[in-house]
Each structure stands twice: as C-alpha cells, then as structure tokens.
Amino acid sequence: MPQTDSRFAVLGFAGGVGSGKSTLSRMLAEKLSIPRIDGDELGHQVLKLNTVRDQLTTIFGSEILNQQGEVDRPTLGKKVWGEDNTAIQNRKQLEIIVHPEIKNLMQQQIDSAREQGVRGVLLDAAVMLETGWGNVCDKIVFIETSQNQRLQNVTESRNWTLEQLQKREQSQWSLEDKKSHCDVTIDNSGPLNNSFQQLLNYVERTFGWL
Secondary structure, rough: OOOOOOEEEEEEEEEOOOOOOHHHHHHHHHOOOOEEEEEEHHHHHHHHOOHHHHHHHHHHHHEEEEOOEOOHHHHHHHHHHHOOOHHHHHHHHHHHHHHHHHHHHHOOOOOHHHHHHEEEEEOOOOOOHHHHHHHOOEEEHHHHHHOOHHHHHHHHHHOHHHHHHHHHHOOOOOOOOOOHHEEEEEEOOHHHHHHHHHHHHHHHHOOOOO
C-alpha cells in the first residue's frame, strides 16, 4: 500500500561503481525538491576533521598530507585500494576511523530533514550496504548498468582505467549481493530518461511522492 506524503521516508541508492546512481538520485532530488545525502561528500568532510587527520597520519604517516596540511585523497587512496594484504589492512584501519564519523553526519542530516518537515531524503553512499548504513533506509533501489557502461562512465567522469574500476569494486560487495539486499531494480542500460521514469514510477507507487 503506498505510503502517504505525511510519512517521512529515506530512499537509498545502491549499484556498481559508475552505475549512474548519483546522477539518478540528483535528478530525483531536484524533481521532488527533497534533500540528497552524498556519502562521498560526507567522506570529504570527515577527512577535514582534525581528529580524523591526526589518527590517519599516526597510522599512514605525514606523507598523506598535502602542502596545506590536509589529507590528500589520491595519496591516501594508493595505500588503501587494492587486494594485496597491506592494502586490505590499511583499508580496514581507514574504515574503522572514518565510517563512524560519516554515519554520525548522515544521521544528523536525516534528523534535520525530518525536523524540517520534508517528506523524505535520498541517500547515495557507495558502501551503504557493506557498512549497514542501509538500515536507516525505508527502501533501497539498485541501479543496474553493464560493466562496459560503468567503465565508460568512470573513464569520462574520473579518468579511471579498467584496473582502477575493478580494484574499487573488489573492495565492495558483489553486484549480486548488493542487488539481493535491495527492494527494486532500475534498469539503467538504456536512455537516461527511461531509467528516470522507472524511478519516478517506483517512488509514486511506494511513497506517493509525486
């Protein structure tokens, strides 16, 4: 039974790296005039916290800092992305430090939106399912896109290679596992407008947001 506009809800977005979940969630946020929480942006904010910076430099050394004394994401990334034992252990240490801080900021934004009386919030975070952040969502959509299309997307937007895409995806759940934890699949293999219409139909059917 569709939920009414008066019921606050959180809709999460999951999918492979470069699947288009950020694009679709931005389009939906603009269409509905509701907040969108960006996990990557929260990650950027967390790395600027003095306490986080100090913990990371203790573990990884001052070479991860740029000339301004801030954490340099590309340098840190070289230490944590990969499937060798060192990278895996480094990534675990990084996650222990930053994930609780990201979760705190995320919850603050959700609580703020609820207090402001908006009808819902969109949550776009790459490792939402792996971290358990998906538990704050009422529903989660899986954005399905072929590997070729995802590679094209990250090549254009991030200048990544296939190896970089595979390294990043190896650090996350498999697409099959992600999909099995979602409530609906949006096929994003065709024109973007078609994918967006699927999404609109789902939120209208589920939340009555339109």
